Amino acid sequence: MKVIVTGSTGLVGSSLVRQCIASDHITRVVALSRKPLEHVQSPKLTVILHDDFSVYPPELIAQLTGAEGCLWAIGGRASQFPDLDTYKRVQVDYALAAATAFRDQLAPQLPEGKQFRFVFCSGKFAEWDQSKPLHFMADTRRVKGQVEQGLCGIADADTTKRFVVYCARPSGILPADASLAARLSGRLYGAIGVDHLAKALIPILLEGSKERIIENEALLSL
Template identity: 55%
Template sequence: MRIIITGATGFVGGAVVRQAIANERITHAFVLTRKPLPEDISKNEKVTVVEHKDFSTWPPEILEQLAGVEGCVWAIGGRATQFPDVETAKKVSIDYTLAAANAFVTELAPKLPEAQKFRFVFCSGKFAEWDQEKNLKAMKDTRRIKGQVEKGLCDLADANKEKFEVWAVRPGGIVKKHASLMNTLTANTIGVIDVDHLAKAMLKIVLDGHADRIVETNALLKI
């Protein structure tokens, strides 16, 4: 399968790229990035690095490079507190994601063989909230932003059922792959996931799909 990966300079996206290279079922990964990547990734024969400065626009020259791609693992975004302000968090997490998904539906999905659907896996977060008016006490901006992206993607999939599928994974905390055994056991108990396990799970979903559109941590741990 030929896939798109975003967020490769980040914690989760970087793990997805490494696991995609190791996965025999992933035949090629188009890594979309605004920054240069390390040579061990950029020079790998399974990887094509596509430098794209503005994820809110998708010009023909970018989409032409992606023709024939069958799915995407989207790992751009994070907690709202990681951005300078909430508006920037919304732009990166909501606007960029939905602009890309719409471009993929319009330009990439129709180029796939008949009856094959483009698959989009979004890295969301635990407790994402679709109801933008709901009174939230903890992490309200992050939860509303993630929920708005999830709903936007699902609405897009519902409007294009014949050619576009979406899944949103909701990890809680994410630990490094070299976490101690005790930390790993504790993480699994409280709903946190190892970053490599998360990456493998997202790749498994883009390859094979999943019964549920929203995939919570407990389900991710079983993949």
Template identity: 45%
Template sequence: MKIVLTGSTGFIGSEILKQCIAHTFISHIYVLTRRPLDNRFSHKKVTQLLHEEFETYSPELLDRLREEGVEACIWSLGGSVQQFKDLDEARRVGVNYPVAAAEAFAGHLATALEPHTGFPEKSPAAGEKRFPFRFVFISGWGAEVDQFRRLWMYADSRKIK
């Protein structure tokens, strides 16, 4: 399986990257990052793709990922509100970025995946359901679904996650 990984320079994302490198099921990791990775992550399974703006994805980037056969995205980019200059920036990173990525990947990458039969010799029928593209959003402790709930601790961070 070939995957896209975000947030790999952070605490959780770097551990996810280590685990992906070690896992035999994952054949390649395309790391979307604003800054280069630490040298300890140099590996033949890792390709760094420097990407500045996570609200937009160029056709060239999407075409490359599509041609490579990327099947999943692990989204670990984000953090607590205190790590950002203001609440709006935290919302942009915690909500807008992953939504933009999910929409771009669903529209461009998921549609390219071949139907999965489990048997290489069996040719799938036309119109058969395609192998699903996976988008795994890594959240944090205490994430709250109810945006109107009153929370005592870390309310903004918990509602963004």
């Protein structure tokens, strides 16, 4: 299986690249990245430098043809961005542009019976109701909810049902080298290790899921 990974220089994306390379079921990993990937080498891995994640020109689509899924890990928390508009552009606009391009141009080229699975790394407590009062992490939760809702709408508009979306909602994500104190405090809010999260997302990519929205508790059990 050929897969696309985004956010591959970040915490989650870099782990996804490593776990995809390690999977016997994944034969090719295409990392879309603004920067070269350092310290990762594999005959399975192709890195495509791509500056503008809002556009997918024909020459890029040609390189992605044959992919059966995408692990989307671009984003983060609103507090990590200079302002809300920038956050929305990166989190919402980029994801929806990619999903639309992959639905319209990659999914139809797959063999009959195959589906293109778009797996979005969202966040716990993502909120679809944009007018609902929220008492903590309001911008992050609303924006992630907006992405989820938009992605599901893109999938629902595909009458062929060859493009499907799954949204994973991890709680706090612990790096592999998290301190003992961070791990202990993480138990209070159901934090998940980044490698555990990456390993949980891969079977969703490969096989799908009964649920379109995969909550943190389900991810911890995978």
